[in-house]
Amino acid sequence: MSQQNGEQSNLSHSLFDTFLHAKQCKEVLGSFEALCRHLGLEHTGQLQFYHKLKSRLNYWSAKALWTKLDKKAGHKDYDQGTACANTKCLIIGAGPCGLRSAIELAFLGAHVVVVEKRDSFSRNNVLHLWPFSIQDLRALGAKKFYGHFCTGSLDHISIRQLQLILLKVALLLGVQVHINVQFKGLVPPAANSDGQVSGWRAILNPPSCLLNQCEFDVLISAGGGRFVPEGFKRKETRGKLAIGITTNFVNHHSRAEVEVAEISGVARIYNQKFFQNLYNKTGIDLENIVYYKDDTHYFVMTAKKQSLLKKGVILNDKSDIESLLSPENVNQEALLAYAKEAANFSTNYQLPDLQFALNHRSHPDVDMFDFTCMSRSDNAALVRDCNGAKLLIGLVGDCLVEPFWPLGTGVGRGFLAAFDAAWMVKRWASGMPPLDVLAERESIYQQLSQTSPDNTNKNISQYSIDPTTRYPNINLQAIKASQVRNLYVTGEIE
Numbered sequence: 001m002s003q004q005n006g007e008q009s010n011l012s013h014s015l016f017d018t019f020l021h022a023k024q025c026k027e028v029l030g031s032f033e034a035l036c037r038h039l040g041l042e043h044t045g046q047l048q049f050y051h052k053l054k055s056r057l058n059y060w061s062a063k064a065l066w067t068k069l070d071k072k073a074g075h076k077d078y079d080q081g082t083a084c085a086n087t088k089c090l091i092i093g094a095g096p097c098g099l100r101s102a103i104e105l106a107f108l109g110a111h112v113v114v115v116e117k118r119d120s121f122s123r124n125n126v127l128h129l130w131p132f133s134i135q136d137l138r139a140l141g142a143k144k145f146y147g148h149f150c151t152g153s154l155d156h157i158s159i160r161q162l163q164l165i166l167l168k169v170a171l172l173l174g175v176q177v178h179i180n181v182q183f184k185g186l187v188p189p190a191a192n193s194d195g196q197v198s199g200w201r202a203i204l205n206p207p208s209c210l211l212n213q214c215e216f217d218v219l220i221s222a223g224g225g226r227f228v229p230e231g232f233k234r235k236e237t238r239g240k241l242a243i244g245i246t247t248n249f250v251n252h253h254s255r256a257e258v259e260v261a262e263i264s265g266v267a268r269i270y271n272q273k274f275f276q277n278l279y280n281k282t283g284i285d286l287e288n289i290v291y292y293k294d295d296t297h298y299f300v301m302t303a304k305k306q307s308l309l310k311k312g313v314i315l316n317d318k319s320d321i322e323s324l325l326s327p328e329n330v331n332q333e334a335l336l337a338y339a340k341e342a343a344n345f346s347t348n349y350q351l352p353d354l355q356f357a358l359n360h361r362s363h364p365d366v367d368m369f370d371f372t373c374m375s376r377s378d379n380a381a382l383v384r385d386c387n388g389a390k391l392l393i394g395l396v397g398d399c400l401v402e403p404f405w406p407l408g409t410g411v412g413r414g415f416l417a418a419f420d421a422a423w424m425v426k427r428w429a430s431g432m433p434p435l436d437v438l439a440e441r442e443s444i445y446q447q448l449s450q451t452s453p454d455n456t457n458k459n460i461s462q463y464s465i466d467p468t469t470r471y472p473n474i475n476l477q478a479i480k481a482s483q484v485r486n487l488y489v490t491g492e493i494e
């Protein structure tokens with residue numbers, strides 16, 4: 001090899017290493033762009049990009065990753081990356097579920113664009129993963145990007161680390177990710193004077209974003225719990241009052257910190273004595289508490305209202321929960337003290353000198369929130385048809401079903417829904433009649449709210465986007481096309 005060639009490949013190797021180990025969203029995107037520029041590769045939004053990248057980056061360190069991704073890409077469900085080759089997909093949100101959906105659609109060969117309104121991944125909170133999600137992430141090469149990924153018996157990861165892993169995989173597979181771009185709505189197609197009809201477009205902020213000109217066949221909404229696209233209705237389930245508190249402390253990874261045991265979930269009904277002692281010694285009254293060690297020391301607990309009032313965290317009792325937890329009614333200093341005391345007690349005061357980690361606003365990372373009400377969408381998908389141009393819209397993640405976090409259902413059900421949505425897009429691209437696609441999607445959606453690691457198929461290594469690999473005894477025709485006519489919307493949505 002000539003000296004010049006050697007220098008060129010050294011540079012591409014070090015650019016790839018920078019990308020692999022980047023720890024911030026912008027750093028990932030910047031280093032990836034630099035790598036593509038250096039290799040003279042255009043990031044096309046499709047799987048061909050991945051094959052070109054592989055052929056131009058001859059680097060031993062990348063080989064193990066290529067082997068894993070090649071194995072995934074070779075699965076029969078993807079038809080060698082041709083199943084959705086003519087389908088253009090827009091995904092709203094680069095949270096874990098939006099990115100996981102993007103990866104599946106990329107394997108299917110679709111043209112995939114993700115828009116994310118923020119420009120950083122800042123959530124320290126740690127998610128409990130179901131065994132299949134761990135297996136799934138390993139198969140995508142998670143360990144290559146994040147060496148600590150689920151080592152030993154660890155079954156959790158911070159939201160930001162999860163997003164970083166998925167973002168890197170998505171980019172390698174050709175997905176285009178645009179940060180600081182917010183989805184605002186849809187522009188229906190119009191017919192020009194020759195009677196030619198354009199396709200569906202999105203209204204994106206900033207208006208100067210070039211994607212405003214692009215047409216799409218599929219929209220996947222993964223904008224989280226508060227984001228619901230036009231046309232979808234949500235149902236709320238109200239439980240008994242539940243106030244959650246999350247907090248993160250700096251992890252210095254010292255020997256003393258390493259030795260403190262995690263609490264993977266202790267609930268009042270199983271350990272009355274612990275909670276009674278906590279109350280007697282500190283006045284803190286909890287229903288449950290979880291402690292996970294990751295980049296931070298992460299605690300999440302459900303607190304009883306009376307103890308929050310007594311400890312001066314909530315200033316005045318109010319009947320509606322929104323006013324009860326409104327910033328004016330919360331003493332922030334008392335909240336910090338409450339969270340820290342609970343963390344110290346539950347770890348037997350063995351975590352030395354707890355210091356709060358900072359959140360994206362550079363404030364101590366403590367949050368108090370209400371999860372009395374859980375909401376879910378009535379339907380998982382709909383089709384909009386305007387002047388004969390059709391757009392398939394699907395929901396995934398918290399946007400579809402808000403999770404009950406103590407059970408770790410967020411990413412578990414979120415990933416299942418991402419696979420289901422990809423299956424739906426595959427059906428759509430195969431030319432299946434729209435009402436049949438919708439009926440099948442709703443039949444699968446009926447299963448989602450009951451799923452747990454115990455009642456999904458045990459053979460998790462065989463999971464694919466095909467629902468029959470995951471849900472035992474599923475009836476894909478439980479709902480008939482005639483029952484979903486209301487999900488085929490022509491013209492404007494009322």
Ligand code: FAD
Nearest residue numbers: 093095096097117128182183223224397398405408410411
């Ligand atoms: P999100 O992570 O909310 O991502 C949505 C993304 O969309 C965001 O990045 C947002 O900026 C972006 N966005 C929104 N609107 C727009 C728009 N208009 N245009 C562009 N971008 C937009 N889950 C577990 O599995 N295990 C747990 O232990 C667990 N614990 C939790 C503890 C707490 C306290 C909380 C609050 C949640 C917990 N969860 C847990 C749930 C988990 O965080 C969510 O299920 C998961 O993050 C959902 O991923 P998502 O991609 O659907 O949505």
